[in-house]
Amino acid sequence: MSLYDDPFGSVLIGSWIASMLYMLIIRETISYYTSFGKSDALKTKIFVAWAVLVDTVSLCADYADVYLYTVSHWGDLPFIQSQAWPFTLYLITTGITGLNVQSFLVKRCYAFTKSWLICVFLSLCVLISFGGSVALVIILTRFNAYNQRFMIKTPAIVWLTMTSVTDILIAAVLIWQLYHIKTSYKTARYMIQRLMRNAMQTGTTTSVIALSVLISYLCNNTSNVGVGLCFIQGRVYILSLLYNLNVRTILQQQTTQTTTTVAASEDTYPSHRSATMPMEGIHVQRTAIVHMDTFGDDLALTPSSYKSQGDDKRRQMV
DSSP states (O other): OOTTIIIIIHHHHHHHHHHHHHHHHHHHHHHHHHHHTTTSOHHHHHHHHHHHHHHHHHHHHHHHHHHIIIIITTTOHHHHTBOOHHHHHHHHHHHHHHHHHHHHHHHHHHHHHOOHHHHHHHHHHHHHHHHHHHHHHHHHHHOOBGGGGGGGHHHHHHHHHHHHHHHHHHHHHHHHHHHTOOOSOHHHHHHHHHHHHHHHHHHHHHHHHHHHHHHHHHHOTTOSHHHHHHHHHHHHHHHHHHHHHHHHHHHHHHHHTTHHHHHHHHHHSOOOOOOOEEETTEEEOTTOOEEEOOOOSOOOOOHHHHHHHHHHHHHHHO
16 A cells, blocks of 8 residues: 555545435535525525535535645645644534534434434434544644644544434334324325334434444544545535435425325215314324425324324224
């Protein structure tokens, strides 16, 4: 292996992958504002813009880090043996990105569970994770040499471990709540299953990347392989946020395909009751027509109340 493969090759490849992921972010951002720019609340649109802006600054820090080492200071041994300011900028912006996305998902958990206890616990995990990233940046600012990386072991473990734990816990809460929503409607069941898969995929992806960075650092704290993986972490977080928002478009397209069949079945057994299950801006009514509403706080219906509405309908049909 060449002398420069690890210190320069790792971050260079990491910046390439980050660039490709950022192209997906641009596409998903355009898709979000095109589909929900008029229907979602202003605070949600501002939040999305802020999250993407922070991630853009983070990507620019990636580029600056690679440029300084491979162009501006090529052959400058004292500079190469230290960690320049773009790396600390990247770390703090990645920490802010994690805070943004995890806070959004904690809010979604509250919308489903209506449990302050669960959300306070998850919020505490989010704050500990962010605090670990801030502590890491502060220590790196003072001890920036590669041979001093052992100094950041404790905050790095706290940050990356709590990031993974928080992502897994959030996914588990969402999946558990969705699993206990009972309905006899095929369209609603499809939507619930799709949301469960989405929660599992986004939660496990971000946690696996964080654990990979941690394992790489613990195996060799002077290697830049973990840094290259860390370049990807922020992009994946933003993609998970945008996918959670844009999945409503996919659900609408899938559910409207069955609207005619289900509506015909409902006409056979007319009813004057209304059974609606709102979930993250998606309302599934008994006629299987999906309405994309404003992204609000009242996003979930308890499983017991939804089940009772289904029972009322079955009694009317009999």
